[in-house]
Amino acid sequence: MPSSSRELRRRAREIKLLLMDVDGVLTDGRIYYVPHPRRSSEVFLETKTFHSRDGLGIRLAHEAGLKTGLISGRGSPVVEYRARELGLDYVELNALEKLQPYEKILGESQLRDAEVCYMGDDVVDLPILKRVGLAVGVGDGHEFLRKHVHYWTRRPGGAGAARETIELILAAQGKLRSVLQQYLQSGPS
Numbered sequence: 001m002p003s004s005s006r007e008l009r010r011r012a013r014e015i016k017l018l019l020m021d022v023d024g025v026l027t028d029g030r031i032y033y034v035p036h037p038r039r040s041s042e043v044f045l046e047t048k049t050f051h052s053r054d055g056l057g058i059r060l061a062h063e064a065g066l067k068t069g070l071i072s073g074r075g076s077p078v079v080e081y082r083a084r085e086l087g088l089d090y091v092e093l094n095a096l097e098k099l100q101p102y103e104k105i106l107g108e109s110q111l112r113d114a115e116v117c118y119m120g121d122d123v124v125d126l127p128i129l130k131r132v133g134l135a136v137g138v139g140d141g142h143e144f145l146r147k148h149v150h151y152w153t154r155r156p157g158g159a160g161a162a163r164e165t166i167e168l169i170l171a172a173q174g175k176l177r178s179v180l181q182q183y184l185q186s187g188p189s
């Protein structure tokens with residue numbers, strides 16, 4: 001059930017770790033199959049598209065002291081590269097059943113459910129969404145999720161939903177102004 005803005009802020013203040021699904025959350029959900037340039041016609045490379053503003057959002061989250069991670073049902077070298085590039089703290093791939101890797105991350109991070117925000121777009125994300133302190137569905141996610149999350153983003157998956165969620169958390173924690181302020185100070189006056 002979507003929360004009131006006061007309840008949302010209360011939940012967001014507790015968050016220390018942002019976990020995200022990949023397909024449909026950090027991407028728009030499309031998976032592109034590109035013919036392998038040096039192999040037979042039956043071999044394809046898989047690729048997908050990320051948004052640079054989500055990437056900068058994740059950097060801002062790290063600067064503000066948040067940990068981040070992803071749990072994906074698929075395995076993909078592109079996702080591994082993106083996760084390394086952004087310095088994500090936890091990366092769990094090939095996780096068709098997502099609760100097990102979630103609990104592994106909880107154990108490693110020594111955090112409680114209430115300190116985790118999870119972002120999902122489809123029904124496979126529900127087991128985690130029903131556990132975490134701040135459950136977020138992306139704006140173009142499966143409608144069934146809507147009544148099970150605390151927040152439904154305005155932006156769609158792969159196009160700013162992660163950035164919107166990070167800014168919501170940082171604003172509730174009183175950290176957003178200071179992480180943005182550095183960009184005002186470092187530019188020409």
Ligand SMILES: [Mg+2]
Binds near residue numbers: 021023024025120
């Ligand atoms: Mg998904």
